[in-house]
Amino acid sequence: MAWRWGTQVFAQLITWASTFAVIRILTPADYGLFAMTQAVLTALAFLNGYSFATSLIQAKEIDDRRVGQVFGMLIVAGVGLAIVQSLFAPVAAAYYGQPMVEDMLRVQAVIFLATPFIALPSALLARRIEFRNQGLVNLLCAVVGASTALILALGGSGVWALVFAPIAMAAARAIGLTISAKLLVKPVFDFRGAWDIVSFGGALTLCQFLWIVQSQSDVLIAGPAFSPGDLGIYTTSLFLVLIITGKFIPPINEVLFPALSELAKTGRPLAPFFIRTLRTVALVTAPLYIGLALTAEATVLTIAGDKWADMIPIIAGLTLAMPFFALQIVCSPATNAIGKPRIYVATSTAGAILFPAAFLIGVSSGPMGLVHAWWFTAPALLAITLALTLPAIEVRIGDLLKQLFPVAVACALMAAVVTAVKSVLPEMAAPFELAILAATGGVTYGAALWMLWPHILTETWAMLRSRKANPADVVTPA
Incomplete structure (x- = not known):
């Protein structure tokens, strides 16, 4: 990893x-x-x-x-x-x-x-x-x-x-x-x-097709309706927002699938490792997305300039859906590892239905209509995915929520402090404002976890340092 x-x-x-x-x-x-x-x-x-x-x-x-x-x-x-x-x-x-x-x-x-x-x-x-x-x-x-x-x-x-x-x-x-x-x-x-290759690979291919329907339906639906400029604003905003889930989550899945497959072959439980993975993903992605929502204007003006200013509300809106999206993405390796790709097929089917339907409704309202579609579909798909995944790998929803609760509280405290600081900052160049707000958010988030739930940080650091992990120790009750 x-x-x-x-x-x-x-x-x-x-x-x-x-x-x-x-x-x-x-x-x-x-x-x-x-x-x-x-x-x-x-x-x-x-x-x-x-x-x-x-x-x-x-x-x-x-x-x-x-x-x-x-x-x-x-x-x-x-x-x-x-x-x-x-x-x-x-x-x-x-x-x-x-x-x-x-x-x-x-x-x-x-x-x-x-x-x-x-x-x-x-x-x-x-x-x-x-x-x-x-x-x-x-x-x-x-x-x-x-x-x-x-x-x-x-x-x-x-x-x-x-x-x-x-x-x-x-x-x-x-x-x-x-x-x-x-x-x-x-x-x-x-x-x-080679039937076993075709059957297993066929199930994953079907999931890939359904994922493509889900992930590309916004462009296919909006392409004829938007001008190239409006489509460019939306797709570039989505690209920047998806950098975290699209670039950092897949490597985790690439490691998670073979690792959980080895555990499944030896009959060891997957639940502790699955809960730890979701908690770690939330620990990293949630504050980044909440922080980006709060600093969207300073971020866009710093990295792209005034000609891309129309991205500001798009990015601020999309980030609110992304923590749910990130958690949903890391669920499929667990069910695939235990030889149940049909669960992945079911959740992929749900995404292929929800997202295009929501985009068809939202496209008439322009780029922000697509953003509002994300607000509904990302949490709904996560709920469906967890409902099918958790029983298969013997995880109780209460245990998972207990581990995600500290992250939610720390993010809320971070958002409150950053909002307060932002309200009293004098007018300044975007890069300086971004630096101040990012530093404020990072310190607040880290301090909240360290003071209220220090075991989360020490466990995560121990996991990164250690070559071996004891599944009995990876999840400490809050």
Whole structure:
């Protein structure tokens, strides 16, 4: 966890530095065009075969033939998707009414060709619970992507800076992971005897499809209704807000799934580790999101400038839904680890119904209508997910709420103090106001936990320092 998540933090610092610089160079319309292509790219990505590679993590035994079969499936999927996206590009351009989308999609199709050389080595390394090299490769990819985006933006390439940066990152990741995993197996295109791969991977593929419906429905629904500028304001706001859940939570899941799978294979209980994970996620994400809601104006003006000022109410509103969203994301590894992907399918189905329905209602009110949709859907989906997940891994809702209560109280105290300080601050430059409010919030939050629930901080620190954990000790009653 230290390697995978720690290197992700450093990688994101590199990416943030580049992103904030590129935002100041490009326009909202550039980001709107890019969001249109990402909706298509992501919509097809659920068929990239990544879930077939994931099946290798959960399987009790694997051999060269099994690995070769997965490699073959990934190659077939990658080549097929690249062709499909190239053929579909004119249709997407016509749907959005933006001719440039066609050329962008055809160039972006090459990303699918790199997927087999990313998914398979990632799965093999995860099965061995080896995340050091993966973390180092992520750092390399961050440098490559950030450099590509910034150089092209400074050179006047416009939206193409956003197009080529992910392609460069995919190439670097494919090369780095293939070398790290020492992937020498040949692809096998004879898929006889691979039903277990297809069945487990198929369930996860269905979940990926449902996730895409949930996560891309806002852009697909708002794309024809909004101008490129308004769509760019909303999607860029969402991108900035989702940096925490979209960049920091997935690495936790990447470690959590193989780790819980090993526990499940040996018959050890998952409940203590699951509760600790949710508490840790809340401990980190909740104060960051509440703090961002309170400092949205100073944050936007500091990192993006006045031309992005329309993002301020969007970001302030979206952050209120994100703590619920973050907790929901980390539930699926537990049920997948015990061989019950149907629970993941059920929660994914709920998300694929709730989010599009709410966005269809909210789109008529503009970007803020989509924000209001998030306020309803994120808490509702978390409630559904916990109702299905907790009984499966034998966790009582009361035990979970007891562990989350200190985080909620500390965040409330932090919000009260930051609001009070903000009300008495004289007018000053946005960066200075942001620094003062961020420092005030961080100190207040840390002090509240240290004075009222010091065991939470000491347990979290002990978990980070220790290579082994006693499941009987990971959750201390409040």
